[in-house]
Amino acid sequence: MMSKKNGAKSQETPLSPAEEQAKINELRALLGPLTGKLLLYCSDASLARYLRARNWNMKKAAKMLKEALKWRLEYKPEEIRWEDVAHEAETGKIYRANYVDKYGRTVLVMRPGFQNTSSSKGQIKYLVYCMENAVLNLPPDQEQMVWLIDFKGWKAGAISVKVTRETARILQGCYPERLGLAILYNPPKIFESFFSVVKPFLEPKTYRKVKFVYSKDLESRRIMEEAFDMDKLECAFGGLNPIEFNVVDYGQRMKEDDNKMALHWNSSVSTLSSNNSAETKSFLDTNNFEVGSDSSDKDVNLESLDIESDSDGCPKAVLQDSSCLDSDPDTSAKMNKKDDPVKLESSSNSSA
Numbered sequence: 001m002m003s004k005k006n007g008a009k010s011q012e013t014p015l016s017p018a019e020e021q022a023k024i025n026e027l028r029a030l031l032g033p034l035t036g037k038l039l040l041y042c043s044d045a046s047l048a049r050y051l052r053a054r055n056w057n058m059k060k061a062a063k064m065l066k067e068a069l070k071w072r073l074e075y076k077p078e079e080i081r082w083e084d085v086a087h088e089a090e091t092g093k094i095y096r097a098n099y100v101d102k103y104g105r106t107v108l109v110m111r112p113g114f115q116n117t118s119s120s121k122g123q124i125k126y127l128v129y130c131m132e133n134a135v136l137n138l139p140p141d142q143e144q145m146v147w148l149i150d151f152k153g154w155k156a157g158a159i160s161v162k163v164t165r166e167t168a169r170i171l172q173g174c175y176p177e178r179l180g181l182a183i184l185y186n187p188p189k190i191f192e193s194f195f196s197v198v199k200p201f202l203e204p205k206t207y208r209k210v211k212f213v214y215s216k217d218l219e220s221r222r223i224m225e226e227a228f229d230m231d232k233l234e235c236a237f238g239g240l241n242p243i244e245f246n247v248v249d250y251g252q253r254m255k256e257d258d259n260k261m262a263l264h265w266n267s268s269v270s271t272l273s274s275n276n277s278a279e280t281k282s283f284l285d286t287n288n289f290e291v292g293s294d295s296s297d298k299d300v301n302l303e304s305l306d307i308e309s310d311s312d313g314c315p316k317a318v319l320q321d322s323s324c325l326d327s328d329p330d331t332s333a334k335m336n337k338k339d340d341p342v343k344l345e346s347s348s349n350s351s352a
Contacts, residue, residue: 146183
């Protein structure tokens with residue numbers, strides 16, 4: 001159940017399903033008429049994610065969604081295909097695992113130490129491709145995914161500030177409320193220090209999603225056992241599955257998914273009067289509502305933090321969440337079970 005602030009006491013009162021739907025309807029009305037892929041994208045569930053990401057603040061959610069829709073029109077993430085990014089995937093730096101967590105959520109494995117290209121555009125395109133593929137493979141009862149981030153071979157100097165900022169911008173603004181759990185596996189100690197700096201800027205629902213896990217730590221073992229079926233989890237993360245990334249086999253899986261992606265968008269959109277140029281013009285012409293600026297509507301970014309950089313200009317610690325980050329320190333909306341089963345302790349009211 002969502003929540004809303006209640007007066008000067010900053011208490012929160014749950015929003016009823018009817019109130020939530022009213023907010024969704026209000027946001028849809030602000031957007032105006034949509035066609036084609038934009039109409040397909042703007043389902044009630046999608047609008048609810050943007051509203052949740054901004055704690056049901058209509059002005060903030062409208063601004064965020066408008067910018068995301070413009071990005072989708074220009075970038076066309078759903079049209080990226082395996083052939084466009086196969087060279088980026090060769091080392092297995094990001095891939096969708098062939099297993100899910102205990103909640104059925106898609107698992108994306110990320111290995112930043114396996115970076116194999118210098119093209120920032122190519123790296124971003126591959127990340128977007130992986131995110132779109134992960135969303136495509138989510139079961140009907142889940143909206144969020146799991147990131148397994150393996151720091152084997154990682155060096156701070158291998159990550160550029162430019163790529164990091166663009167990655168953060170896209171994940172935060174265009175895939176809100178998609179992250180259910182992020183496991184940082186054997187991270188350098190600097191990441192814990194960085195996280196302690198960032199934490200005051202994050203809502204509780206965001207930082208609760210991040211788990212630091214170490215292969216030789218017993219408590220870490222418990223975290224992995226509660227999140228995954230150890231028989232299916234890869235050995236690299238302490239599981240019993242000996243499977244290793246194979247780019248040829250993975251490419252075949254992705255080509256099959258590319259066909260599903262095209263079917264999802266094209267067959268559905270064909271009934272929604274899709275015309276890209278007309279769609280773009282209609283959206284840009286009818287969405288000039290003033291969202292203004294809001295001093296409390298600032299996402300966490302590298303410039304806002306006093307973090308030392310190395311000699312190559314690379315931050316010594318980089319961590320960003322696809323849930324939108326809000327600098328309001330008192331915004332800690334209560335959340336529902338569907339959104340975040342990340343809580344590994346026994347609870348039937350987990351949140352995101």
